Each structure stands twice: as structure tokens, then as C-alpha cells.
Amino acid sequence: MYAEEVAEMAGRIRDEDIALVRERTSIAEVISDTVTLKSAGGGNLKGLCPFHDEKSPSFNVSPARNVWYCFGCGAGGDAIKFLMDAEHLSFVESVERLAARAGIQLRYVEDDRAAPRTRPHQGQRQRLVAAHAAAVEFYRAQLTTAGARPAREFLAQRGFDRAAAERYGCGFAPDAWDLLTRHLRQQGFSHDELVTAGLSRPSRSGTLIDRFRRRLLWPIRDLTGDVIGFGARKLFDDDDGPKYLNTPETPIYKKSHVLYGIDQAKREIAKQGKVVVVEGYTDVMACHLAGVTTAVATCGTAFGSDHIGVLRRLLMDTDAVAGEIIFTFDGDAAGQKAALRAFEDDQRFVGRTFIAVSPDNMDPCELRLAKGDLAVRDLVARREPLVDFALRHVINRYDLDTVDGRVEAMRRAAPLVAKIKDREKRPEYVRKLAGDLGMEIEPVQRAVLAAANGQPAGEAAARARPGPAAPAVDSPQSMVEREALKLALQEPVLAGPMFDAVEAAEYRHPVHQVVRAAVAAAGGAATATGGAVWIEQVRDACDDLAAQALVGELAVEPLRIDGEPDPRYVSVTMARLQWGSVTGRIKDLKSKIQRINPVSNKDEYFALFGELLSLEQHARALREQAAGGL
Numbered sequence: 001m002y003a004e005e006v007a008e009m010a011g012r013i014r015d016e017d018i019a020l021v022r023e024r025t026s027i028a029e030v031i032s033d034t035v036t037l038k039s040a041g042g043g044n045l046k047g048l049c050p051f052h053d054e055k056s057p058s059f060n061v062s063p064a065r066n067v068w069y070c071f072g073c074g075a076g077g078d079a080i081k082f083l084m085d086a087e088h089l090s091f092v093e094s095v096e097r098l099a100a101r102a103g104i105q106l107r108y109v110e111d112d113r114a115a116p117r118t119r120p121h122q123g124q125r126q127r128l129v130a131a132h133a134a135a136v137e138f139y140r141a142q143l144t145t146a147g148a149r150p151a152r153e154f155l156a157q158r159g160f161d162r163a164a165a166e167r168y169g170c171g172f173a174p175d176a177w178d179l180l181t182r183h184l185r186q187q188g189f190s191h192d193e194l195v196t197a198g199l200s201r202p203s204r205s206g207t208l209i210d211r212f213r214r215r216l217l218w219p220i221r222d223l224t225g226d227v228i229g230f231g232a233r234k235l236f237d238d239d240d241g242p243k244y245l246n247t248p249e250t251p252i253y254k255k256s257h258v259l260y261g262i263d264q265a266k267r268e269i270a271k272q273g274k275v276v277v278v279e280g281y282t283d284v285m286a287c288h289l290a291g292v293t294t295a296v297a298t299c300g301t302a303f304g305s306d307h308i309g310v311l312r313r314l315l316m317d318t319d320a321v322a323g324e325i326i327f328t329f330d331g332d333a334a335g336q337k338a339a340l341r342a343f344e345d346d347q348r349f350v351g352r353t354f355i356a357v358s359p360d361n362m363d364p365c366e367l368r369l370a371k372g373d374l375a376v377r378d379l380v381a382r383r384e385p386l387v388d389f390a391l392r393h394v395i396n397r398y399d400l401d402t403v404d405g406r407v408e409a410m411r412r413a414a415p416l417v418a419k420i421k422d423r424e425k426r427p428e429y430v431r432k433l434a435g436d437l438g439m440e441i442e443p444v445q446r447a448v449l450a451a452a453n454g455q456p457a458g459e460a461a462a463r464a465r466p467g468p469a470a471p472a473v474d475s476p477q478s479m480v481e482r483e484a485l486k487l488a489l490q491e492p493v494l495a496g497p498m499f500d501a502v503e504a505a506e507y508r509h510p511v512h513q514v515v516r517a518a519v520a521a522a523g524g525a526a527t528a529t530g531g532a533v534w535i536e537q538v539r540d541a542c543d544d545l546a547a548q549a550l551v552g553e554l555a556v557e558p559l560r561i562d563g564e565p566d567p568r569y570v571s572v573t574m575a576r577l578q579w580g581s582v583t584g585r586i587k588d589l590k591s592k593i594q595r596i597n598p599v600s601n602k603d604e605y606f607a608l609f610g611e612l613l614s615l616e617q618h619a620r621a622l623r624e625q626a627a628g629g630l
């Protein structure tokens with residue numbers, strides 16, 4: 001977008017065009033660019049709110065009504081408002097972004113009250129993004145020139161052909177002081193815009209020069225695919241700058257949030273529920289090309305809590321549903337230190353964190369080059385829980401052939417085990433640690449307890465609460481769902497057919513849904529004969545750790561009935577479970593009906609009303625079944 005158009009943009013967009021943009025925009029698609037949404041029933045969608053920090057989704061999208069709203073923080077609006085809030089765009093910029101997406105040509109009203117031609121900040125983001133888009137084209141073209149040979153060789157030596165370079169938009173900053181700057185000035189970008197974008201900087205003599213010179217460049221994109229900065233690799237020995245240079249902090253480039261490759265990886269991250277964090281641009285490229293399509297890298301900074309926030313929203317990582325974060329390290333001390341630091345930072349996050357260290361101390365790019373795509377996929381598949389990695393790291397520093405060495409290793413490792421928030425996992429790690437050290441379980445257990453008690457009182461209180469993966473055990477719906485799952489695990493012969501007839505969607509808690517789905521994946525409760533083998537089959541069918549732990553727990557938790565369970569108890573339990581989900585749906589439906597104007601939306605009103613009547617009938621039947629003799 002160039003100067004004349006921008007001046008025109010300052011005019012007002014015609015109202016009917018704004019209405020058309022609203023009508024033609026799929027709100028679910030727009031929001032899905034940055035927030036992973038899943039079904040919330042009744043055609044609605046939900047996800048983790050991007051506007052406040054939350055652990056369970058209260059951010060709702062209603063595609064039918066073209067609105068979004070967050071029960072947690074009260075934010076809400078249409079697609080235009082979403083872009084304004086989420087991307088910090090002005091109203092006009094948001095409408096323009098959506099119009100471009102929907103292929104609508106906007107018309108502007110000339111404002112003859114002589115509004116100032118240039119409004120500060122209006123459209124700034126769009127101008128900076130446009131400058132980057134033009135810079136990407138410029139640098140790409142430079143990559144084919146004679147002077148760029150070292151850049152092409154650098155890529156080729158790392159196993160990247162021309163198609164790969166093009167897919168990632170690689171470019172070359174030429175050996176010149178102000179070639180890009182002059183090119184962009186000719187295209188209408190102002191001195192200030194180029195400085196603000198971080199593409200140019202004033203020289204000592206005061207003239208404007210290019211920020212990047214004689215370097216291989218990777219465009220860095222945001223979640224929506226807009227280029228917001230560059231990473232630049234040194235190519236020449238006489239370049240005395242650092243190995244990597246990045247765009248400085250700008251209004252659109254915040255390095256604490258930026259993840260290289262996120263635009264290409266986001267859909268796979270959401271789909272697979274995992275993300276692979278690598279260390280560099282070439283590692284992201286190598287991983288994607290090798291089939292590890294969920295790889296991203298931080299840009300010139302360590303992985304931090306803002307990055308976790310971005311990823312958690314994509315992973316839908318809630319208290320109940322755990323996404324996996326896998327770090328790859330080339331085995332050097334710095335990488336290992338970074339991994340151990342994650343252990344310090346966030347206990348919630350630790351249970352879902354895995355480490356993949358290449359045995360030959362190669363990064364994914366080197367590994368792909370030396371051993372091929374399969375080796376890269378293997379590296380990620382062989383990941384190890386962070387806790388295991390940290391314990392091994394500590395133990396390896398001591399000579400376990402001596403008593404002193406074993407005791408010292410135990411003293412150092414015990415605090416790590418004591419820190420594991422997920423209490424059910426601790427005995428398992430005590431046993432593992434004892435085994436690794438070649439010691440009896442009791443002294444290790446005592447050391448862990450001592451370490452746990454040595455922590456401040458607040459920590460001890462926090463540890464007394466149930467693990468983060470489990471939903472509140474004491475809500476009536478949660479209790480009845482647990483009871484149903486216990487019946488399927490402990491009494492499959494009795495409960496099988498009735499249990500199998502109630503679908504996973506009827507369960508309110510995501511982790512319960514995962515276990516319910518695992519029962520189905522293991523062949524269904526009706527086909528099972530029970531016992532340890534059955535429990536193992538269900539556990540193996542769970543694709544997340546929290547659900548696996550829950551299966552172990554529910555397999556042994558006593559049923560809430562005195563004496564032996566009978567078919568009536570199963571029937572009542574399953575009816576109460578469905579009753580909870582049906583009444584929830586009725587409540588949602590009633591509130592939806594209240595918000596509809598029955599005059600202007602007659603068809604929708606009657607459709608919803610019909611749905612409500614049949615749900616209420618279903619609820620009455622369930623209530624009778626649930627009352628069955630209790």
C-alpha cells in the first residue's frame with residue numbers, strides 16, 4: 001500500500017461496505033487465526049481468552065450470531081472489534097484487513113470537513129507491515145544476484161534447496177549502505193516509518209542507512225502471516241557484528257512474543273496438541289521439511305512466559321487438557337541449563353514439558369543433513385519428560401560407585417522430586433530415583449519428604465491441593481462422571497453396554513472425555529472382562545498424561561455405593577451424568593433464546609424453541625431414570 005492510497009484511507013469507509021464486510025466475514029475463521037477454538041455445543045465455539053490470562057476456556061464465539069464474548073473478562077464484539085483488540089488495529093485498519101480477506105473492494109466517503117490528511121498512528125501498523133512486505137520482496141530478489149553467492153551456499157550446505165528458500169522467503173541484504181532504504185523511500189515510505197519499522201537507522205553522519213548489510217535474512221512473521229521483522233545471519237569473516245542480528249523492538253515486533261515459524265506451524269500445533277521448540281531458523285526449516293510440522297523457534301531471546309502464553313492459546317492447554325511442549329537441545333551446557341530453568345519457572349508447565357536431546361549433540365538441521373528426515377522425526381519421538389532429564393542431569397555429576405557419591409546425588413536429586421506438583425507421580429519418581437541410584441526406597445523417600453518439608457509453608461499448602469490436571473472433584477457433575485468411569489474400569493461386565501451408550505460429548509470435563517474416548521478406543525467397556533489388563537488397555541489408549549494418571553486413580557478409587565453395584569446403580573449413574581449435560585444445554589439455549597428478537601428472527605426463534613422443548617422432554621425422562629429407586 002502506497003502513499004496515495006494511505007491518504008485516501010484517512011477518509012471514511014462507506015457504511016454499506018462495512019455492513020458487507022461484516023456479512024461476508026466468518027468470525028470463526030478470523031478468530032481461529034490466533035485462538036484455537038473447539039466446539040462448545042449448540043454450534044458455538046470456545047477457546048482460551050486472548051485478552052485475559054485464564055486456564056479454562058471462557059472465551060466464546062457464536063458463528064450464528066457473528067459475535068464473540070468472554071465470560072471471564074467481559075470483552076466481546078464482532079470480527080472488527082476482535083481485530084482491533086487482538087492486533088491493536090484501528091477500526092479502519094480492521095475493516096480493511098477483513099475486506100481484503102473477503103475480496104471486497106471498499107469505497108471511501110470524501111470527508112469535506114477537511115480532516116487532517118495525516119493522522120498520527122492511524123494505520124501505523126499497516127504501514128510498518130507494508131514496509132516489511134516490500135523489504136521481503138527486495139531481499140528475495142537480491143538472493144539471486146552474484147553478490148549473494150555466499151548466502152545461497154550457506155543454505156545449500158545446510159540442505160536447503162531453492163524451493164525451501166522460497167517457502168521461507170529467505171533473502172539477502174546486499175553489500176551496500178542504503179540500497180533498501182532508497183528503494184523503500186521511492187515507494188513512498190517516510191524516513192520515520194523506516195526507522196520505526198527497524199529496517200533503517202540513522203548513520204553517524206545523520207543520513208539514513210540500511211539496518212542489515214551482507215547477511216542472509218529470514219522474514220519473521222506473526223500468527224496471521226504478516227512479516228514483522230527479520231533475523232539476519234552473518235556470512236563473511238570480516239563482518240565483526242554478532243552471528244545473528246534481529247529486528248529491534250518496534251511497535252509491531254516484540255521479541256518476547258515472537259516465535260519463528262508459528263505462521264506455518266500453528267494449525268498443526270493446534271491439531272496435534274504439541275509444539276516442538278528448536279533453537280534457530282535453520283532448525284525450524286529442517287524440522288518442517290523433515291515432517292516435524294509443529295516446530296518453532298524464539299528469535300534472539302530465551303523461551304519465556306510470553307511465549308508460553310502464545311502457545312497455550314494454540315494448544316488449548318487448560319487445567320484439564322494438557323498440550324505437550326517439547327524442547328530440542330543439541331546437548332551443550334547452555335541448552336541443558338535452559339531446560340532446567342524451565343523447571344524453576346512454572347510447575348504447571350513442567351508436567352507437560354519434554355526434552356529431546358540429540359545423542360550426537362547435533363541440532364535438528366545438522367541431524368537432517370547427516371542422517372536424513374527420519375532421524376529428525378526420531379529425535380522428537382524419543383523425547384523424555386523434563387523431570388527425568390533433570391534427575392539424570394543431577395545424578396550424572398556424581399560417582400555412584402561410592403557410598404558418598406550416591407548419598408550426595410540423592411541429596412541433590414530429592415528436592416527435584418519434592419517439587420513435582422502432581423502428587424500421584426511422586427512415589428513413581430521416588431522408586432525410579434532409588435533404582436537409578438542403586439539404593440533402597442526408604443532413605444530416598446525420607447530425603448524427598450525432608451526436602452518437601454524444608455519448603456516454605458505456602459508451598460506446602462499449595463502442594464496439598466489436588467494436581468492441576470484433575471478437574472474439581474467435588475462438583476456434582478464431576479463426581480458422577482468419575483463414578484461412570486470407575487464403573488467402566490472396575491465393573492465393565494456389569495456397566496459395559498449402558499456405559500458405551502453414552503457418548504464422550506455428554507461428559508463435561510475434557511479429561512473425562514479423554515478417558516471416555518480411551519475406553520472406546522480400547523474396544524469399549526462391553527467387550528472387556530476387567531482386571532489389570534483392561535486398565536492397562538485403557539491407559540495405553542489415553543493420548544495425554546493427565547488422563548493416564550486419572551485412569552490409574554479411578555481404577556482403584558472405591559465406588560460410592562455400599563455393597564455390590566447392580567444394574568440399577570449403573571442406570572442411575574448414567575442418567576445423572578446425562579442429566580447434568582442436558583440441563584447445561586437447556587440453560588445455554590434459554591439464554592440464547594432470550595437474546596434473540598422473536599420478531600426480526602422468527603425462524604431462528606422457533607427453531608431454537610423447538611430444540612428447547614425436545615431437550616426438556618429428554619431431561620424429564622432422564623430425571624425419572626436418575627430417580628430410579630434412590
Ligand SMILES: [Zn+2]
Pocket residue numbers: 049050051052059070071072073074075
Ligand atoms: Zn477474557
